[in-house]
Amino acid sequence: MLSFLGYSSMDHFVSDVIPSNILVRRPLSIEPIAGFSECELTARLRSIANKNTILRSYIGAGYYGTIVPPVIQRNILECPEWYTSYTPYQPEISQGRLESLLNFQTMVTDLTGMSIANASLLDEATAAAEAMLLSFNSARGKKKTFYVDPSLHPQTIACIRSRASPFNINIVYDLPDIDEDLFGGVAQYPATNGSLIDYSVLSNRIHSAGGLFSMASDLLALCILKPPSEFGADIVFGSAQRFGVPMGYGGPHAAFFAASDKLKRKIPGRLVGISKDRLGNNAFRLALQTREQHIRREKATSNICTAQALLANMAAMYAIYHGPTGLQNIANRVHSLTSILASVLIKLGFPVINPTWFDTLTVSVADSREVVAHAVAKFGINLRQIDRHHVSISIDETVSKQDLLDLASIFATLPALQLGISATHPAIVPSVFSRSGNILEYEVFTSHHTETEMLRYVHHLQSKDLSLANSMIPLGSCTMKLNATTQMIPISWPEFSSLHPFAPRDQARGYMELIGELETDLADITGFAATSLQPNSGAQGEYAGLRVIRAYFEAKGESHRNICLIPVSAHGTNPASAAMAGMKVVAVKCTAQGELDLTDLKQKANRYSSELAAMMVTYPSTFGIFEPKVREAIDIVHASGGQVYMDGANMNAQIGLTSPGDLGADVCHLNLHKTFCIPHGGGGPGVGPICVRQHLVPYLPSHPIIPAVDSAYAIEPVAAAPWGSASILAISWAYIKLMGAQGITRSTEYALLNANYMANRLREHYPILYTDGGRRCAHEFIVDLRDLHDSAGIEAIDVAKRLQDYGFHAPTMSWPVSGTLMVEPTESESLSELDRFCDAMIAIKAEIDEIVDGKQPRVNNLLKNAPHSMKDLLQSDDEAWKSRPYTRQRAAYPLEYLNGHKFWPSVTRVDDTYGDLNLFCTCEPISLQDE
Structure with missing residues (x-):
């Protein structure tokens, strides 16, 4: 190949491709320098995994134990035909996963009672933020107050606050007496403390103010509970994690997002619809593709450009495999076991403060710290500490009779039979919350309940889809690499897949070691001081990076800096993310050769010097070239007091040869699902970490439950879990360690x-x-x-x-x-x-x-x-x-x-x-x- 291009060596070729002032060749510090063999890597991963302590977790708060049907684990999660395919922008060769995502949408609309659902979002907390912004934009920005009910999970409230800040949205936790400024509100059903609450009055109150009412919910609960639509919800969202997707220390999991018919052309994310092909046959496709917000650039109302397709497909297949009767059996069993435990605790004198429940009990205790510590030390069980005098227990489908005995024994040493744990009669949901009618009355959900039938259906769909198992996928800017099997294997290990994201950090020592090494290696590769792995998509990384920049200026007393310079050649998510971060986008011209127009950049940097916050630049450029004057462009922005954000979508052209830090940038995001080999999964998952210079380190995102950073200046979280989609970080860690x-x-x-x-x-x-x-x-x-x-x-x-x-x-x-x-x-x-x-x-x-x-x-x-x-x-x-x-x-x-x-x-x-x-x-x- 070198000879074909006229070169005698790789060094000669590289020096011709990369301008001399850009080419750095800084030696990387990645260990081992020559990389592990596959056997060595697997052994090292085993030693790391063994440092995680997998206890029985009944913490709940949006994350639950689940049983992944082996036919789904083996033939979807671990199948390259499913995990290496790309977003279905070419529908003729994507009919299988499009059909599966339509099944997901159908499942969500049926269980929530809503008219339409998208093909998944990133996680429950960021879906809540999307619900808030949809409500905000439906009021055309004329109203600024949003009600957040105390029933929400803490991480959801934190993400809502995070996304509200750039828009100066006023978050209130009590309904105002005068609600002319109220554009919407959100509540959780069942509540974070386990309660079942009739939200009809709240819904009516918000509607009377002209706002939209959103509800977070749980799909398993909705198999037997009244759907949110019957409380007047306009938007329903939540996590599909407990439908056969492991907790994985926080992700990835498919969030669902459903809405009323009037909002169908406004809901964020991807939407699969049914159309016709040239012969008049039904064919699936991504509907309303111009709804993908990045096309609207700075006028976007969301920067969502991806989904959790692989996990949505798993969740849909879980529902298909169990069918409506199977799902209701699982839900009824969970509810019955919860009711039995409630009766036992009440008999023992431990008040259950929520009078109704589906799967979660909040219990009054003398000292919650002692109870939580006793549960871990004596029984190997994690409970959720609410405050000094309350703990919560969330039951899931994995709970056995022995588990229930142990849970009861945390609170007393009485013989189990005296506690009534042997009771087997099913509990009855209170009539006001009981679901009427049947669920999932569609052929696909009533036809594939044996492994043979399920296997054939899964294989039938995958045979319709082109993936990296068939041929190369030469997508510019998407970096569709082959994903080595060795890199993929650990995500199914229980030591990585079964850990609750809010488990104490001393139970996650293996994860901490792996995360620490990956953060260090990514910082080294990018030439920066530190890394945050929390953002769970590329666009979330963009948003996080810009929020960090804004926090830096706010700490300096320069919160008025809100101008973001973005080349016209930039990724569409760049201006969308800037808009979401509350910045005003100013476009910078490009030359006829596709390079930054430095004259235009200098004029605009000077014009807005007192307001300039950042410039977003992609390198190599979106046009696929190494611009020789990028250092000059960075100097221009710095001279005007701004920061430089470098989009890392094209990092695959830089590693070991140059880097954002070496070029002088201040922050970059990386697409681990591009350069660092996490497979695209038919449209997700992804990970979009950010790397920053030392002066921005204090502002990296933290988390309200498990602090991801120790800084008083940290921005609020941009994802539901402290380290985002943690379980797939092992893939990128393995990719880097294999290569060295x-x-x-x-x-x-x-x-x-x-x-x-x-x-x-x-x-x-x-x-x-x-x-x-x-x-x-x-x-x-x-x-x-x-x-x-x-x-x-x-x-x-x-x-x-x-x-x-x-x-x-x-x-x-x-x-x-x-x-x-x-x-x-x-x-x-x-x-x-x-x-x-x-x-x-x-x-x-x-x-x-x-x-x-x-x-x-x-x-x-x-x-x-x-x-x-x-x-x-x-x-x-x-x-x-x-x-x-x-x-x-x-x-x-x-x-x-x-x-x-x-x-x-x-x-x-x-x-x-x-x-x-x-x-x-x-x-x-x-x-x-x-x-």
Whole structure:
């Protein structure tokens, strides 16, 4: 490859790609320098895992023990066809996970009683913040007061406060006597102390003020409890964690978010809908894609750009496997065991302060610290300490009779039979809270209750989806690496998966060791002083970084600094995150070569010098080049008193060669699901930590229950758990430790080499945008298709769909430049795979040339009809096929390699317009299917 590009060595090549004032080659301190072998790594991980103490946790507060059905653990969580696929932006090759996410949406709408639900959010606490902001924006920002009921979990209240601050929203905990300024309120059902509360009066009060009423809830409870819709809720959110997703020390877990019909075009996040394909068959797609807020940039009302798709799919499959009867049996058992324990505690003289409950009891005790310590020391049980005189106990589906005996024995030493624990009769939910009618009356939830049926359904769906198990996914800026199996294995180990996020830190010594090493390594890689792993998505990392900057200025008495300079080439989430952080976005121009316009930057930095808070810059740039003047740009911002935030989406081009810290930036976020190998999971999970210079360290986010940092200046949390999606941090830790300082630098060099090799092969057939003076790109490059519109009537989407016939997912389409494809091969792919993709692109160009030369029509051609499903080829009789100016063979097998490696799109091209005009986002109920 080096020879093909005209180089004799990697060093010579790298020095040509990276400008001399950017190339640092600072030796990294990662240990071991040469990396572990896979066996050594597994042994080290075992020693770390063994330092975690897994007790029986009945802490609750949004996190519960659950039993992951092995058929789901093995065939979804641990299956590369599910965990390596990308966000379903290309629906024809994503029908399996889209169907599964539609099942998730259906499950949520049915159990909550709402009209529509999205395909998951990040966690319950940040979903609460989204509910608040949706309510705020529904009032058009004219009202500033939001009521937070004391029934909410503490971490949820903290995240609401965190997100309210930049908008100067007034959070109140008692309803005001005069509520003209009230735009909404939120309560929890069941409450954090376990109570079941009739919120009808509260709902009416908030509605009478013209506000929206939101409710946090629990899906298992809703299997037998009256749904929030019957209390007048406009928005319902919560966590789907206890539907078969391990606690994992805090995540990742799928949050759910449902709303009334009037809010369906305003709810944040992704929404799966049903449309039609070219043949008129039903086909799934992401509906209302322009709802993805980053497209609105600084006018966004949310910066959500991702989901927890893998975990949402697990939760949906859990509901499918158990079915409505099974779910209600689990819920009734949990409620019955809780009721038995309540009767025992009351007999023993320990008052239960909540008169109603589903799974949680709050108990009055003389000294809660003594009770909690006794439970740990004598029984290996974690309880939740509420205050000096109260503890809570949350029952889950894992609780056995012996567990119940031990829980009772914490409070007394009486024989268990005397306490009535042997009772087996089911408890009855009070009628005012009892659910009426059936749940989940859809075919998918009543059909797959044996392992054989479940396995076949899961496999049926995965066979419709293209993933890294099929071919490379060359998405620019998304860094779709192969995920080594060794890196994935520990997430299923109980020592990592079964720990409650609010367990005492001395029970999480293994996690603390792993987290500490990962924070240190990421700080070293980025050239900064410290790391926070709390943000659980890239956009959350952006938001956290900007909030840290704002907190820094507030501490200096410069809270008036609120201008954020953002290049027009920036990721769309950058201006959206700045808006969420309460900043005013000012755009900075780019030159015709895609570089920052330093003249424009200097003018705007001078103009706003007294108000300048930050500049957000992506490096290498979004156009895939190393801008040689980035240091000058950073100096300009610093000279005007601002801070520099560097978007780490393209960190895959920097490691060991340069870094944000070496370049002079102040803070960066990283996408662990990009550069550091956490798989994308069909649209999530992700992790978006931030790294900062020393002067910003005191402002990193903390947590109200388990402080993540020790600083009086720490910002409030940006995620529900102290270390965000903690269980998948082991993947990135393992990636770094397997590579070592030498290997991880080498991986960056390969990423640069692969991109330049491909760009050079394709340059003879397509224009390549924004390469530097030496015709070199960074780790990604942009293929320019814009001229094809006039010459052949071909758009970027036509090339993207035709690539599916060749067995490939398209590169990033029409971003950052409309009418282009942005290609990023990563370091993971072999030369033969790079060539296979290039061969496909070159063959497609030949097909386009036939249109240009008049050999193929501009409308009815291989690209306009792409992709071609098996049904398309088989159902069209010979007469019908004669209308097409190409053969079936050419449609499906345009290159020789496809004869033995064909991946079939399961539908033809999906009609986006039809799907948005006819919005349908749940499964059809059985009654409609029968018709």
